[in-house]
Amino acid sequence: MSKRTRVYEFSAGYRWTHWIRFIMMFILVGTGFYLTYVFASPKPSGEPILFLHAEMRMWHQIAGFVLIAATIFKTYLFFFDRISKLERVSFWDFISPKAWIAQIKYYLFMGPHPHMRGAYNPLQFMAYLGLYAMVVLICLTGLILYVHVYHEGLGGFLYDYMRPIEAMMGGLANVRAIHHITMWGILIFTPIHIYLAIFSSLKGKEGSMDAVFSGYKYTKNDHH
Numbered sequence: 673m674s675k676r677t678r679v680y681e682f683s684a685g686y687r688w689t690h691w692i693r694f695i696m697m698f699i700l701v702g703t704g705f706y707l708t709y710v711f712a713s714p715k716p717s718g719e720p721i722l723f724l725h726a727e728m729r730m731w732h733q734i735a736g737f738v739l740i741a742a743t744i745f746k747t748y749l750f751f752f753d754r755i756s757k758l759e760r761v762s763f764w765d766f767i768s769p770k771a772w773i774a775q776i777k778y779y780l781f782m783g784p785h786p787h788m789r790g791a792y793n794p795l796q797f798m799a800y801l802g803l804y805a806m807v808v809l810i811c812l813t814g815l816i817l818y819v820h821v822y823h824e825g826l827g828g829f830l831y832d833y834m835r836p837i838e839a840m841m842g843g844l845a846n847v848r849a850i851h852h853i854t855m856w857g858i859l860i861f862t863p864i865h866i867y868l869a870i871f872s873s874l875k876g877k878e879g880s881m882d883a884v885f886s887g888y889k890y891t892k893n894d895h896h
Contacts, residue, residue, distance in 0.1 A: 762790030
C-alpha cells in the first residue's frame with residue numbers, strides 16, 4: 673500500500689466562508705421561495721403582530737448581506753492568502769488539455785486518479801468559476817431589488833450605483849427574473865457538487881471531502 677502524506681489544503685478562513693455561504697444560501701432559498709409563493713400563513717390573530725412576510729424578508733436580507741460579506745472575504749483569500757496558493761495554482765491545470773483528458777478519463781473509470789498541481793481539477797475549477805459567477809449575479813440582482821425598497825441609509829447610498837446595472841439587465845422585471853433563474857442554477861449545482869465531492873473522496877481515497885472540515889487531505893507519495 674502506498675504511503676500518504678498529510679497536506680494542509682484549505683485554510684480556516686476558506687472553510688468558514690464555505691460553510692457560512694452554504695448556510696446562507698439554504699436560508700436564502702427557503703425565504704426566497706416564501707417571498708415568491710407565500711406557502712404558509714400565521715395563525716389568525718386580532719393583534720397586528722403577525723407579520724410573517726416581513727419577517728421572512730428580514731431574514732432574506734440578513735442572509736443576503738452575510739453572503740455578500742463572505743463572498744468578498746473569500747475573493748480576498750483566493751488572491752492574497754498564502755495557504756490559498758493551491759487554489760490559484762489550479763488555474764494552470766484548468767488551461768491544460770492534458771489535465772482535462774486525464775481527469776475525464778478518471779471520471780469515466782478509464783484511467784487512474786491524475787495528479788493535479790493545485791487544489792482543484794479542471795472540472796472542479798470550471799464548476800467553481802460558474803458558481804462564483806452565479807453568486808456574484810444573485811448578489812447584484814438582490815442589491816438592485818433592495819435599493820428599490822429601502823431608499824435611505826445603505827439603500828440610498830447604493831441606489832445610484834445599482835441603477836446603471838439594472839438598466840444593463842433590461843429593467844427591474846428582468847432583474848427579478850435573473851435573480852430567480854440564478855437561484856435555480858445554484859440549486860442545480862449543489863447536488864452535483866456534493867455527488868462529485870463524495871465520488872472523488874471515495875474513489876481517490878485522498879480525503880478530499882474531509883478537507884473542507886479539517887483542512888487536510890492525503891496524497892500518495894508516489895504522485896510526486
